[in-house]
Structures are given as structure tokens and as C-alpha cells.
Amino acid sequence: MTLAFLAIIVLSLLLALYSKRGHVHQKAEDFFVASGQFNTVLFFFLAVGETYSIATIFGYPGGVYASGTGFVTWFLGYILLAFVVGYFLNPLIWRAGRIYGAVTMPDLFRRHFGSRALEIVVTGTALIVLVPLGMQQFLGLQIVLKVLDWSISPLLLTCLAGALAFTYIAISGIRASAYVAVLKDILLILAILLTALVALDHWGAGVALHPTAAWKHAMTPTLKGDVFSITTVLAQSVGFCIVPQTCAYVFTARSASAVRRAQVTMPLYMLMFPFLTIVAYFALMHPMQVGSPNEVFPLVAQKLLPAPLVGLVMAGAALSALVVLTGICLAIGSLVSRNLVPGLNGDQQRQWSQVIIAFYLLLSIGGAATSSQLLVTINNLFYFGIAQFLPGMLGILFARRMRPSAIIAGILAGDLVAIIIYEFTLPVGGMNAGFVGLLVNFAIVLTALRFFPDEPRKPVAAITQRQ
Numbered sequence: 001m002t003l004a005f006l007a008i009i010v011l012s013l014l015l016a017l018y019s020k021r022g023h024v025h026q027k028a029e030d031f032f033v034a035s036g037q038f039n040t041v042l043f044f045f046l047a048v049g050e051t052y053s054i055a056t057i058f059g060y061p062g063g064v065y066a067s068g069t070g071f072v073t074w075f076l077g078y079i080l081l082a083f084v085v086g087y088f089l090n091p092l093i094w095r096a097g098r099i100y101g102a103v104t105m106p107d108l109f110r111r112h113f114g115s116r117a118l119e120i121v122v123t124g125t126a127l128i129v130l131v132p133l134g135m136q137q138f139l140g141l142q143i144v145l146k147v148l149d150w151s152i153s154p155l156l157l158t159c160l161a162g163a164l165a166f167t168y169i170a171i172s173g174i175r176a177s178a179y180v181a182v183l184k185d186i187l188l189i190l191a192i193l194l195t196a197l198v199a200l201d202h203w204g205a206g207v208a209l210h211p212t213a214a215w216k217h218a219m220t221p222t223l224k225g226d227v228f229s230i231t232t233v234l235a236q237s238v239g240f241c242i243v244p245q246t247c248a249y250v251f252t253a254r255s256a257s258a259v260r261r262a263q264v265t266m267p268l269y270m271l272m273f274p275f276l277t278i279v280a281y282f283a284l285m286h287p288m289q290v291g292s293p294n295e296v297f298p299l300v301a302q303k304l305l306p307a308p309l310v311g312l313v314m315a316g317a318a319l320s321a322l323v324v325l326t327g328i329c330l331a332i333g334s335l336v337s338r339n340l341v342p343g344l345n346g347d348q349q350r351q352w353s354q355v356i357i358a359f360y361l362l363l364s365i366g367g368a369a370t371s372s373q374l375l376v377t378i379n380n381l382f383y384f385g386i387a388q389f390l391p392g393m394l395g396i397l398f399a400r401r402m403r404p405s406a407i408i409a410g411i412l413a414g415d416l417v418a419i420i421i422y423e424f425t426l427p428v429g430g431m432n433a434g435f436v437g438l439l440v441n442f443a444i445v446l447t448a449l450r451f452f453p454d455e456p457r458k459p460v461a462a463i464t465q466r467q
Contacts, residue, residue, distance in 0.1 A: 004311030005148060005318075009164070012183055012319060016168050016176035028346035031173035031353075032103050032334045033251040038178060043253040044262040045185055046178040046327075047246070048269055052188060054140030054321040060273065061300075062293030064280035074229040074236075076273055081237035087263040089241045091256035092397045096460040097247075104331070105247040105389070106339040112396045112457070115404035121411055122389065123339040126244045126331075129385035133328050134364030137321040138162070139294070142368060144314045144321075147298045155369060161318070162361040165325045169357060174252060177326040184323050187316030189272065195297065195313060196275035198304045199282040224430035231435035239387035239434075245331035325364075329357040384422065384434035388414040391445040399449065400456045406448030414441030 029035050038046065063071040096102065100111040105126065110119035138158055145157045168176040240246065253259045276297070283296045288303065290296060301313045333353025337344055344352060388411045395402035418437030421428055428436050 001307035001311035001314075002148065002150070004308045005315045008183070008187065008312065008315035008319070012180045012322075013164075013167070015179045015183055016171045019175040019179040020172040026173060026350070028334075028338075028349040029103055030175075031350050032330055033248055034174050034178070036098070036251060037254055038252040038258070039254055040258040040261045042178045042182075043249065043258055044265060045181040046174070046252065047249050047262060048181070048185060048266060052185070052269060052272070052320065053324040054137060054144075054317055056272075057188060057192065057276070057317050057320055058140050058143060058294050058297050061276050061280040061283070061296045064277055065283055065290070065296045066293040072277070073226075074232040076270070077229065077233035078236035078240065080267065080270060081233055082240035083263060083266050085237050086241045086266075087260060089238075089397075090250050090259045090263060092460055093241070093247060093393070094250050094253055094256050094259050095463075096396055097251040099460060099463060102251060103248070104334050104338055105242065105244050105393075106335065108247075108396055109392060109407075110339070112460075113402075113404040113407070115408075118392070118404045118408055119339055121408045122392070123335050125385055125388065125411060125415065127335055127340075129382050130244065130328055130332055130335075131360075131363070132367070133382055134325060134360060135367035137325040137328070138364050138368035140321045141318060143292075143295055143298055144318045146295075147302055147310065147314055155365075158365050158368065161322070162365050165322050165329065166354075166358060166361060168322065168326050169329055170354065174248070174327075174330055177323055177330070178252070180319060180326075181323045184316065184319035187312065188320055191301070191313040191316040192272050192275050192279075194309065195301045195305065196278040199279055199300060202304055203282065203285075227430035228432055231430075231432040235387045235432050235435040235438055236383045238390050239383045242389045242393050243386055244335065245327040248331055248334065249327070325361075329360060332360050333357045381422070384418040384437065385415055387434050387438045388418075388441050390438065391442055395445070395459075397460045399459055401449060401453035402445065403448050403452060403454040406445050406452070409448075410441035410444040413444055414438055 027035070060075060063075060093108075096108050096112070100108055102108045102111065104123075106119045106122045109122045110116065138161070141161045142154060142158060145154060145161075150157065168180060250259055253262075279297055279300050283290060283300050288299055290299060298314065298317070302310055305313065330353070333356045334349070336356045337349040337352040341352065391410050392402075392407040395407065414437035416437075417440045418433040420426065421433035421436055
């Protein structure tokens with residue numbers, strides 16, 4: 001098991017080194033967004049790498065195991081709808097990036113609206129909501145390391161994982177992440193299929209719960225639960241397209257058509273979810289000592305597969321966390337070095353970003369060591385803040401007279417409302433707190449647009465594309 005796991009890790013490092021070929025001296029734009037040179041295939045694997053992280057392979061079966069179909073509805077619904085939204089929205093975001101020479105999402109806001117204050121608010125909000133995502137990846141990595149059962153301090157192993165993520169970044173930035181993502185996706189698909197098919201083969205042995213009882217456990221729909229699912233799907237599907245690292249990934253693409261072609265094929269990955277559901281129900285119907293719902297997938301794999309295959313499955317899961325972690329780190333590094341700290345040249349941006357990334361990795365490791373939340377809970381909190389960028393992004397793409405001060409007020413009010421509802425569990429009819437915040441946000445922005453319009457500026461959708 002250990003040899004198989006380490007072999008995959010070594011192979012990932014070789015791929016990262018290979019990605020540097022022809023790009024030894026990287027400028028900041030190449031380090032963060034590959035100078036917009038990725039073809040459809042590389043962009044596809046990079047974007048899917050963000051979609052299917054360790055929160056998918058561990059968090060989704062854990063959510064099904066713990067919460068049943070209510071969880072399935074919103075988790076699958078928002079991803080599937082996000083692909084549709086992305087098909088129309090992401091090519092326009094790519095065009096905006098080319099028009100304004102953007103590397104980060106706040107670059108778009110500053111250069112379109114000409115507002116440094118708006119840039120700072122967008123950057124600050126993005127940094128706040130991104131911080132927990134690194135912790136999420138390390139929580140998943142801790143589960144992987146627990147299965148491997150090495151006689152080494154868990155904290156030391158987690159630090160080594162953080163050092164590995166930093167090594168990928170230091171080698172060639174976003175290029176290393178994209179190349180490793182190809183290996184990760186191949187392993188991820190094999191791991192899910194293999195574990196689920198073996199679970200089906202062993203289904204009749206040692207069943208402790210009748211299928212009807214298991215189905216009743218999962219089938220407990222309520223009006224409040226349905227409202228939550230629908231509003232979560234709506235908020236997170238649009239939020240998915242304006243995640244800071246997702247925007248950076250869009251900027252790596254060679255053309256808008258490359259982005260669009262990749263979006264068309266992304267729903268094929270939804271085929272993995274029925275197999276992950278099989279794994280969850282296998283754990284539910286067979287006697288297993290599950291310490292945390294997040295451990296369902298690795299425990300089933302460990303129970304059914306021989307040790308070398310368990311090593312390969314855990315390697316795929318580990319790479320899922322590491323690829324997403326590198327994307328988050330690069331996003332945070334660029335947000336600070338380009339948007340928060342003004343006046344840095346390209347070399348300084350890269351140097352600053354690497355220092356920031358190292359600090360962020362240490363912060364995430366410390367946070368993961370003290371947290372026991374479900375992975376999907378962190379995912380929910382993340383989208384509370386991300387969704388609030390939507391009115392401003394729509395202003396960049398479509399509106400002519402949107403006022404920067406209204407966008408700032410909308411973001412701050414939307415975040416505040418979402419946090420208050422969540423923290424104090426205020427009754428809002430079961431609606432997702434982030435969705436309620438987004439409604440407040442839109443109300444502020446649209447009111448200002450109607451009664452206090454700004455000077456006209458040309459939206460991206462109305463600009464003739466020359467690229």
C-alpha cells in the first residue's frame with residue numbers, strides 16, 4: 001500500500017517538473033495563469049480538478065451516509081446547474097480577462113469600474129472566504145494519512161503534504177497544477193469505479209440493514225429541506241463560476257471556444273456520483289465502525305480492496321486535495337501580491353506570493369488540526385461569501401450604469417446578512433443563508449441602478465472581441 005502510494009506521488013512530481021519544460025523563466029502572468037496558453041484539454045483537467053476535490057470523493061459519500069437524499073439534491077443540483085451557467089458565463093469572463101489584461105477577479109472589478117475601493121473589498125472578501133478551503137483539503141488529507149497508518153506524527157505528515165503542495169507551486173505555478181490534475185483525474189475515476197464495483201460484488205455478504213430501512217433513512221423530505229436545497233442550488237451554481245481560482249483557471253485558456261468546449265464535456269463527470277452513492281449505501285447497510293461520515297469512502301475501500309489498490313485509491317484522493325490546494329494557494333498569492341499590495345512588479349509579485357502561500361499553508365494545517373467539521377459544511381460557508389460577487393460580475397459583463405459604491409454596499413450587506421442568519425439560526429423559511437444575502441445584495445445594487453445610475457461604461461458583452 002505504501003509503495004503504491006509513494007510511487008504515485010513521485011510520478012506527480014515528475015509531471016510537475018515536465019510542466020516546466022520551455023518555461024524556465026516565468027513571468028508573473030505565466031506563473032499565475034500560464035499566460036492564457038492552455039488548450040481545451042489542459043483547461044478541462046484544471047477546471048475539473050477544482051470541481052472534484054477531496055470534498056467530493058470523501059465529503060459526498062459522507063453526506064449521503066449522514067443526511068440522505070436532501071444532501072444529494074443540492075450537492076448534485078448545484079454542480080450540474082453550474083456547468084450550464086458556466087457555458088454561458090465563463091466565455092464572457094474569459095473575454096473580460098483579455099480586454100482588461102486580468103490575472104485575478106479583482107483585476108476585472110478595478111479596471112472596469114475604475115475603483116480601488118471596490119478592488120480592496122472584493123479582494124478582502126475573497127481572501128476571507130478562501131481561508132477555510134485550505135483547511136478543508138488538509139482535513140481530507142488527514143483521513144488519507146490515517147488509512148495509510150504510518151508510524152509518524154500526524155502533524156508531521158500533514159506538514160509534509162503542505163510542503164509537497166508548495167513544491168508543485170514553486171516548480172511552475174499553475175502549469176504544475178494542470179499537469180498533476182491529469183494524473184489526479186485518472187486515478188480519481190479509477191478509485192471511484194473500482195471501489196463501487198467491488199462493493200456491488202460484495203453487496204450480499206454481511207448485510208446488517210434491510211434495503212427498505214436504508215432507503216427510509218435517506219428518504220425524509222420536508223418542505224423546509226426542499227426550500228434549502230433549491231436556494232442552495234441557485235446560490236452555489238452561480239457562485240461556482242465566480243470563485244477566484246475558477247476565474248484564474250478561465251484566464252489560463254487559449255480562447256473562449258476552448259472554455260466553451262470544456263464546459264460541454266464537464267457534465268460527463270457526473271457519472272461518478274451514482275458510484276459514490278453505492279459506496280455510501282454499502283457502508284450504511286453493512287456493519288462498519290465509522291468514526292466520522294467523511295471516512296465512509298476510505299473505510300469501504302480499505303475493507304474490500306487489497307493493500308496495493310488501497311494505496312492507489314488513497315493516492316488519487318491525496319492528489320485531489322493537493323491539486324485544489326495549489327489552485328487556492330495561487331489564487332491567494334495573486335490576490336495579495338497584485339490587488340492588496342500595490343506597486344509590485346512581476347518578479348516581486350511572484351516572490352511575495354510564495355511567502356504568502358507558505359504562510360497560508362501553515363495556517364491551514366493549524367486550522368485542520370483543531371477542526372472536526374464535515375467537509376461539506378466548510379463548502380457551504382465558502383459559497384455564502386462567493387455568491388455576493390455575482391451582481392458586480394453581471395455589471396462588468398452586461399450593465400452600463402452600475403455604481404461601484406452600490407456594489408461595495410451590496411457585497412458587505414449580503415455577507416453580513418448571510419453570517420447573521422447562519423450564526424443565529426434565524427428563521428428564513430428554510431432558505432440558504434447565502435441566497436438570502438444575495439437577494440439583499442441584488443436589492444441594493446438594482447435600487448442604486450434605478451435611482452442613482454453611474455456614468456455609462458461599455459459592458460464586456462457589448463465590446464467587439466478582437467482576440
